[in-house]
Amino acid sequence: MTGKATLATRKKTSVWKLARRRWQLYLFMVIPVTWLIIFHYVPMVGVQIAFRNFMPRKGIWGSDWVGLTHFKTFFNSFYFARTVGNTVRLSLYYLLANFPLSITFALMLNIVVNKKLKKAFQTITYMPHFISTVVLVGMLTQILNPVTGLYGNLYRRFIADTYPADILSRATPFVHLYVWSGIWQNLGWNTIIYMAALSGVDPELHEAAEIDGATRLKRVIHIDLPVLLPTASIMLILNSGSIMSVGFEKAYLMQNSVNAVYSEIIATYVYKTGLGGTTNQLSYAAAVGLFNNVINGILLLIVNGVSGKLSGGQNSLF
Amino acid sequence: MRKILSMVLSLLLVLSLCAGTALAASDKLNEPGVIPVAKEPVHLQVGTRQIATVTDYDDNHLTNYLREKTGVDIEVFLFDNSEYKTQLQLMTTSGERLPDTMWNINLNGIERESYGVQGYLVDLLPYFQAHELTYYFDGEAASYLTDAEKEMTLTAGLSSNGALYAFPFWAVSVADPWSDGLLINNTFCEALNMEIPTTIDEYYDYLVAVKTQDPNGNGLADEIPLVGFAKSSNGDIITNLLNSFLYYPATWDGVALCADDDGKIYLPYQQEAFKDGIRFIAKCYAEGLISDLSFSQDRYGLQAMTDVTGDAPDIVGSAMSHRSYMFASHASAERRTHYTSIGPLVGPEGVNYVSTYAVEPNYINFITSDCEEPDVAFAVLDFMTSTESTLTARYGREGEYWRKPTDEERARGCSWADVAANIGYTEPLYITGSTPDYPMKLAWGQETNEIWNITCITWQPQGFTALTPAASPESYASETAKYNTEDWNGGIRARFGKAPKNLVGTLAYTADEQAMLGTLATDIGTYVRETMTRFVTGEMDIDADWESFQTNLEMLGVSTVIDCAQAAWDRAHS
Helix, strand or coil: CHHHHHHHHHHHHHHHHHHHHCHHHHHHHHHHHHHHHHHHHHHHHHHHHHHEECCCCCHHHHCEECCCHHHHHHHHCHHHHHHHHHHHHHHHHHHHHHHHHHHHHHHHHHCCCCHHHHHHHHHHHHHHHHCCHHHHHHHHHHHCCCCCCHHHHHHHHHCCCCCCCCHHHCCCHHHHHHHHHHHHHHHHHHHHHHHHHHHCCCHHHHHHHHHCCCCHHHHHHHHHHHHHHHHHHHHHHHHHCCCCCCCHHHHHHHCCCCCHHHHCCHHHHHHHHHHHCCCCCHHHHHHHHHHHHHHHHHHHHHHHHHHHHHCCCCCCCC | CHHHHHHHHHHHHHHHHHHHHHHHCCCCECCCCCCCCECCCCEEEEEEECCCCECCCCCCHHHHHHHHHHCCEEEEEEECCCCHHHHHHHHHHCCCCCCCEEECCCCCHHHHHHHHHCCCECCCHHHHHHCCCCHHHHCCHHHHCCHHHHHHHHHCCCCCCCCCCCCCECECCCCHHHCEEEEEEHHHHHHHCCCCCCEHHHHHHHHHHHHHCCCCCCCCCCCEEEECCCCCHHHCHHHHHHCCCCCCCCCCCCCCCEECCCCCEECHHHCHHHHHHHHHHHHHHHCCCECHHHHCCCHHHHHHHHCCCCCCCCCEEEEEEEHHHCCCCCCCCHHHHHEEECCCCECCCCCCCCCCCCCCCECCCEEECCCCCHHHHHHHHHHHCCHHHHHHHHCCCECCCEECCCHHHHHCCECCHHHHHHCCCCCCCCECCCECCECCCCCCCCCECCCCCCCCCCCECHHHHCCCECCCHHHCCCHHHHHHHHHHHHHHHHHCCCCCCCCCCCCCCCHHHHHHHCCHHHHHHHHHHHHHHHHHHCCCCCCCCHHHHHHHHHHHCHHHHHHHHHHHHHHHCC
């Protein structure tokens, strides 16, 4: 009992001592911590409007408390299954397609010997990342127009006399368009973190393997890939924490009455009911958004737990 | 006895007049009808949505005109043109001060009442009832209204608590409710040796002929029999064609409430005739007669297909559109003469309605509770209902953008003589377009510093828009202009009045009803639009999936929507 207590006090004092000795470092931390508190923790007080009938004039604390009413309405609503389903479908698809692709792409880039070629590849693949979503969707609409767009003109020149089907006014292609345009846009950018990890590989390992007669592919599998694994699992955990928060802008911009079956996600629904529509159901929208975040949190904990178990506690966040 | 009574009454009348003038002559304002309206330069902040074509709001001719005539120091506060509602929401949420008066803030009835009840907007009904600051509103402005319109000007804007949170303005031309419809390519008709279709069957034959017989004669099957555009009822193929089967109001993703002749509320997508209509449209789509772009492109997409230049052949056989959306300059585009506006097609059961809406004033100009001089703000709005202010706000300054008609033009009578006669006018009041000997500038829709490019600050009821001179053959600037105007008017005349007796306009719901309705209307509207499109594109089958469609509608709460609407309708029509 006493031993434990002394241990704790000793630990405490040592942290405190450490902080006093390295106070400059801690001073640096004050700014981001303040930022975090002001912009991320203080606004959480406002989450309570999900449990109230929020009236701006009455304020957050003055609005009537209605408990779980808004959550019940959402769970019973027609849009519950649809928005949750679409959100999960879109982000799982994106994650499953994007995750292995960016690792493969990083490995491929890594074995390019010519330095200039490598840099050129990297820069070219980064570039689309800087195109704004609005512009990207605008490009998609114009290129894919079956009458006036590139797609329509190529089709009529090389395939048939008639106009091709309008891809944007079909429901099913939406998911693929969404995911693959996203991958086109972000593949290069997503490889950055893996490239950084790969640059940390000890060249001696490669030299030794080469002497032992390992082929280039063998070296990738046995040296590069294991080096990437910890980074990859951390990335997977972080990504799964945001599975339910698919980018709002793109889905909203690409939405039309035909693809709404697949494109109505939680974020667009929250926007429409809360701010964009004619209803201004702020509390309801807040409840839907809160539900979304709670699921995100749970997913993060699950994946983190599983990853920690599998790697014996090595590859997990906490 | 009677003598005493009449004396008492007249005494009361005199007293009330004195009280009236005493109030109206509130120290800041001049006598009614005197220009400038305000004695001293009161500062007034006007919030309005920023229209992209207006180059400068502060040094704008209309702003300066209003400053001069009202004597009020107007400062313009700009809201974002599309995100203004969010902006307003954020301003109120964060307790920011609102502009003194807000113009063109397009709140619907529920939002208006919600802001009003929360105390952000001033109830203007007492002003209208007192008749003290309503010099122009009760005088000039009222003379352009029919009795029915006079009655509804205030009542249609009342919230369920009996308050009037907006200053009503009328901006509905005779043509507005009837301006969407089909335009048929008459050069194609000629090439195909066909008459302009008038029934749905003839129209179907025309579509097939356009697709198969190469009417533009370039040897390619590049013709598009029918195309419209999405996200607006102006180019909506589905609801427009449905009107040959049953009435469907003009709405993109609204609930589409209808009322039968006895005032019973119903929804068109729960009727048998709806199925027939959808079946026909789905058949056309399946046979490749309707371009699928109609469901994804906007009006500029349509314009890119019709407003082709040079020798490029026409490819569009018929377009569903507001006529002015097909060409960048619709009055002078030569190719516009290839298209003929037609009335609604007669359906197999003889139905030929036009997709339209209930004509109502707009209630989108407000005085906020933050305004320190609501009387002055009200008097400014009242001044804006005057004819001169209306014409200046809609067209620009007199003499350059509009003028009074000449004697000869006056003698020709009004452009819509019957509509003008309804309000007791026989002679035209103003003329706006260019005539060969009197060129006129156009500010509307252009990049301009002349006007604000909005109509909600003008007093233009249907009767008023009829008061332009009737056209004579010499009054057109060119043959193209002549064709375009005549075709436009022909289309309107063919559609005019083809709607059921009862049209459901804005309904004032009580707080309880609003709580019940919640997001139902948005949810149902979106779902119906999506399902209609899927029925047409063949992703769903109107017969096989009808039951599940109806079940989903029930789940979404249509019966609640109908019940609440019925209750609100009955309150307004009892």
